[in-house]
Amino acid sequence: MKRIAPILALLLVGAAACSSGGRTESSGPVEITIWHGQADIAAKSIEGLVAKFNSTHPNIKVRTDSGGATADAMLPKVTAALAAGTYPDIAYLYGSWAPNVAHSPKAADLSKVVRDPKIGWNDFWPNTRQVATVGHKVIGFPANVDDLAVLYNKKLLAKAGLRPPGPDWTWDDFRTMAHRLTDAATQTYGTTWAVSGGEETTWTYWPLVWQNGGQILSPDMKRTAFDSPAGVQGLTLLQQMAVQDKSVYIDSSPAEKGQKLFESGRLGLFLAGPWVLPDVQAAKIDYGIAPLPGTNGDHQTISGPDDWAVLDHGSRRVKAATEFLTWLTAPEQQLVWMNDTGALPTRQSIAKLPGYQAYLRKYPGVDVVTANLANARQVRPASTRYPRVSAYVAGAITSVLLGRSDPKTALDDAARKSDALLRVPGA
Structure with missing residues (x-):
């Protein structure tokens, strides 16, 4: 696997904590933290997308941290953080880890949220939706899909x-x-x-x-x-x-x-x-x-579908995390991520975007890997x-x-x- 590496920390920035000006939990921008586990080019790409979101969404402040949790080591980091109460609002998790997080009461259940038409849940490839769903609980948004x-x-x-x-x-x-x-x-x-x-x-x-x-x-x-x-x-x-x-x-x-x-x-x-x-x-x-x-x-x-798992710090922050992930996983932002990293499309509609052919030209052979998803039957x-x-x-x-x-x-x-x-x- 995969596949994508270091960044992030066990320090959680408190969402909308009180400041010297007396800001309260229910006033001012909602602050959420993401542990994305990426390295090198992928890290720069996700950091750039976060910065763009923050500049266009003044009511939400998304923070990343440069601790030491890699994508490969994210499960023990998140598990320890859940036990200590220092967990982030969003964490990048390999799809095979979804059951380990889903059983926690601190894992948000987005099964009703993803029914919102603006999310376009059925636009994600079926196997990515499958991996993000444990029983009747949807723990997050599809983050990545690839195959060997x-x-x-x-x-x-x-x-x-x-x-x-x-x-x-x-x-x-x-x-x-x-x-x-x-x-x-x-x-x-x-x-x-x-x-x-x-x-x-x-x-x-x-x-x-x-x-x-x-x-x-x-x-x-x-x-x-x-x-x-x-x-x-x-x-x-x-x-x-x-x-x-x-x-x-x-x-x-x-x-x-x-x-x-x-x-x-x-x-x-x-x-x-x-x-x-x-x-x-x-x-x-x-x-x-x-x-x-x-x-x-x-x-x-x-195939290695991965998730942006949402962890519960209260309804206000879960709502903010959902709004950020709805934006991040939209076709336009995903095409930016794909162009930066060579990642495969997580949504079927991405292939219809004007820039998709340029992406194929940029990464010769990526069409072979995309077609190879048909061989990823398990x-x-x-x-x-x-x-x-x-x-x-x-x-x-x-x-x-x-x-x-x-x-x-x-x-x-x-x-x-x-x-x-x-x-x-x-x-």
């Missing part, structure tokens, strides 16, 4: 005598290409895999499980299913590439050095998505984009236990890629830990 594809370095492929991957390529093709692209003398690698222990490690693995006919959890989410032959087969491929072929750069850095390797021209195949396009273009890499390799014709990928389990299950699986993947365990043993161990967790009531 493969970026490839055209120059390195040509040097190795390889043709660019086509729409029907397989994981065997991927492995062969990665092996031929690897050159120890120049420290050039075929591909990379993150093993920093976060969701980035597992989210790139799940398509291999799904394409082989497996699942993450059982349908009732009470037991694991990833330790099936499908899961072992997927992890065995990664083991062969990393341990036998030595064509995988094992990325243990939270700073995502694998991406920097691609930007430096020393990585041939990069499992990523549209969120890296601005950085790749800034590095002047001549790249192409292909859908994920397939298994028996199945090119199923993973989402991660909507379970409060999923983040911990994912962490166990990430540990299993890491141990295999580092040559410390075999796929079956590692997955069985992760399954035992996960099943024990899933059996605990209210865990």
